[in-house]
Amino acid sequence: MSAKGEAEVLLSIGSNMGDRQANLAFAEERLESCPQISDLKKASIYETEPVGYTDQADFLNTCVSFKTTLSPDELLDLTSGIENDCKRVRTIRWGPRTLDIDIIFYGDEKIDTPRLTIPHPRWQERAFVIVPAKELKDLDVPVPEGSEVRLFRKRI
Numbered sequence: 822m823s824a825k826g827e828a829e830v831l832l833s834i835g836s837n838m839g840d841r842q843a844n845l846a847f848a849e850e851r852l853e854s855c856p857q858i859s860d861l862k863k864a865s866i867y868e869t870e871p872v873g874y875t876d877q878a879d880f881l882n883t884c885v886s887f888k889t890t891l892s893p894d895e896l897l898d899l900t901s902g903i904e905n906d907c908k909r910v911r912t913i914r915w916g917p918r919t920l921d922i923d924i925i926f927y928g929d930e931k932i933d934t935p936r937l938t939i940p941h942p943r944w945q946e947r948a949f950v951i952v953p954a955k956e957l958k959d960l961d962v963p964v965p966e967g968s969e970v971r972l973f974r975k976r977i
Contacts, residue, residue, distance in 0.1 A: 827859075830928070832900065834922050835881065835883075836918065836920050841881040845866060848920055855891075864976070867883065907920040924941065
């Protein structure tokens, strides 16, 4: 955390059910309206094929970065609440979802509890995280070979 008690955070946000773009906007608006979050920046939106369970629609993915005074657990509570408010249902691991929000980084924190792992354990394997994240954060990590990430909408 910085001297002000703020942490720099990077989240990955994805959706492949319903109005995917509206679901991403819903998550971003909810994050922006949180008084403990400031300086929110948004990456472009990308369309990607599903990973893991592949018998489902393509995803829209983006990343956001911001400063927060929320603790990692409080941030997880907030993001889980946003997912639930967007009618997220967990039935199949890596299955279809209206909204998926992952905490990729929380400052330089390293956390490994049954509830939360930061940095996110598989972020370096996922082009759908790396490509938009590189718009917001200086990351020296290659995009995995064979990953297709298509620009859906550039933010202005």
